[in-house]
Amino acid sequence: MAPPGTDEGGASTALTTTNNETTVATEKKVKKIIRRKKRPARAQIDPSTMKSEPPPQTGTIFNIWYNKWSGGDREDKYLSQTAAISRCNIANDSGYTKADKINGSYFCLFFARGICPKGQECEYLHRLPGIHDMFNPNVDVFGRDKHSDYRDDMGGVGSFMRQNRTIYVGRIHVSEDIEEVVARHFAEWGQIERIRVLNTRGVAFITYSNEANAQFAKEAMAHQALDHSEILNVRWATADPNPMAQAREARRIEEQAAEAVRRALPAEFIAEIEGRDPEARKRKRIEGGFGLAGYEAPDDVYFARGSNAVNAAGREGFELEDEQRLMIESAELAEKAEAEENGILSDNALAAIQGAQGSFGPKRKAAASSGPLVAYDSDSD
Numbered sequence: 181m182a183p184p185g186t187d188e189g190g191a192s193t194a195l196t197t198t199n200n201e202t203t204v205a206t207e208k209k210v211k212k213i214i215r216r217k218k219r220p221a222r223a224q225i226d227p228s229t230m231k232s233e234p235p236p237q238t239g240t241i242f243n244i245w246y247n248k249w250s251g252g253d254r255e256d257k258y259l260s261q262t263a264a265i266s267r268c269n270i271a272n273d274s275g276y277t278k279a280d281k282i283n284g285s286y287f288c289l290f291f292a293r294g295i296c297p298k299g300q301e302c303e304y305l306h307r308l309p310g311i312h313d314m315f316n317p318n319v320d321v322f323g324r325d326k327h328s329d330y331r332d333d334m335g336g337v338g339s340f341m342r343q344n345r346t347i348y349v350g351r352i353h354v355s356e357d358i359e360e361v362v363a364r365h366f367a368e369w370g371q372i373e374r375i376r377v378l379n380t381r382g383v384a385f386i387t388y389s390n391e392a393n394a395q396f397a398k399e400a401m402a403h404q405a406l407d408h409s410e411i412l413n414v415r416w417a418t419a420d421p422n423p424m425a426q427a428r429e430a431r432r433i434e435e436q437a438a439e440a441v442r443r444a445l446p447a448e449f450i451a452e453i454e455g456r457d458p459e460a461r462k463r464k465r466i467e468g469g470f471g472l473a474g475y476e477a478p479d480d481v482y483f484a485r486g487s488n489a490v491n492a493a494g495r496e497g498f499e500l501e502d503e504q505r506l507m508i509e510s511a512e513l514a515e516k517a518e519a520e521e522n523g524i525l526s527d528n529a530l531a532a533i534q535g536a537q538g539s540f541g542p543k544r545k546a547a548a549s550s551g552p553l554v555a556y557d558s559d560s561d
């Protein structure tokens with residue numbers, strides 16, 4: 181009995197050992213991957229070198245020597261001549277912070293400047309903005325209020341009147357490989373759409389695919405050096421006077437507005453407009469015949485609006501013009517306020533939505549009929 185038992189024991193021990201080894205190896209692999217993906221943010225500078233915690237982000241410029249925020253609209257001449265004391269390193273520094281658990285958190289301005297001592301304890305995001313980070317157009321990614329106008333020197337937070345994805349960079353050391361140097365340094369802050377370098381003048385315009393990355397890059401590269409010990413002058417670019425660029429920007433904004441409209445309207449409207457809803461098409465064929473056998477109204481007739489519209493739905497809202505307009509306007513104001521609260525839509529998108537809603541008589545009528553004026557009106561009739 182003893183020899184077979186020993187054999188068995190030996191075999192099973194051997195088996196178990198092999199199993200353990202595989203399990204351990206797999207666990208190690210999984211842990212490694214998870215750690216790399218969900219790594220806590222690290223402190224960028226030693227907290228002990230800071231006198232105290234930086235105060236909340238209230239101003240435009242954080243003066244690390246005085247440990248306070250200064251100025252909304254004036255930039256200290258002295259500060260603009262001084263090299264940044266640290267620089268953000270996205271690959272090494274980014275990671276999760278307390279802010280990742282909270283929806284709508286803003287990005288850490290200190291992180292962008294490479295001087296946040298808080299690491300994972302920070303209440304702002306320590307990573308690069310991506311396409312899914314959407315903020316109210318009135319604030320930048322750091323949560324700072326934008327202004328109606330740019331500063332005279334094009335510094336600061338910028339304007340909410342124009343979506344600006346292009347930063348101006350001056351005082352670049354002029355070298356043979358200036359284009360490569362600029363591209364290499366600025367690629368760290370997000371996807372770049374276009375770079376224009378004025379080689380002999382040491383000036384570059386960098387356009388990011390997303391406004392958020394331009395905002396981040398502007399802070400990350402202010403007063404930094406590229407391959408030489410220059411002190412960069414980073415500003416917002418003024419609007420490109422090139423008509424091609426302006427047309428391109430206009431088209432981009434239109435596409436964005438259309439996308440916002442698509443998201444804001446009920447799915448069945450979109451499907452009907454884009455001809456993707458077979459039910460709606462059948463309905464249109466029946467209703468759009470206007471009693472004429474075999475006749476199918478073309479879109480511009482079917483969707484036409486006005487007091488003379490063939491479609492009864494298109495005439496609605498034009499019968500009681502003044503009162504209706506009042507109600508439409510108040511409903512639109514309420515909607516606009518709501519959209520602004522949600523903070524998703526740009527002014528362009530809002531304008532587009534209001535324009536689009538104008539062409540849907542039935543929907544507007546339904547909203548308006550709940551108003552008190554309608555009841556009054558039907559009584560007087």
Ligand SMILES: [Zn+2]
Nearest residue numbers: 288291296302
């Ligand atoms: Zn931070």
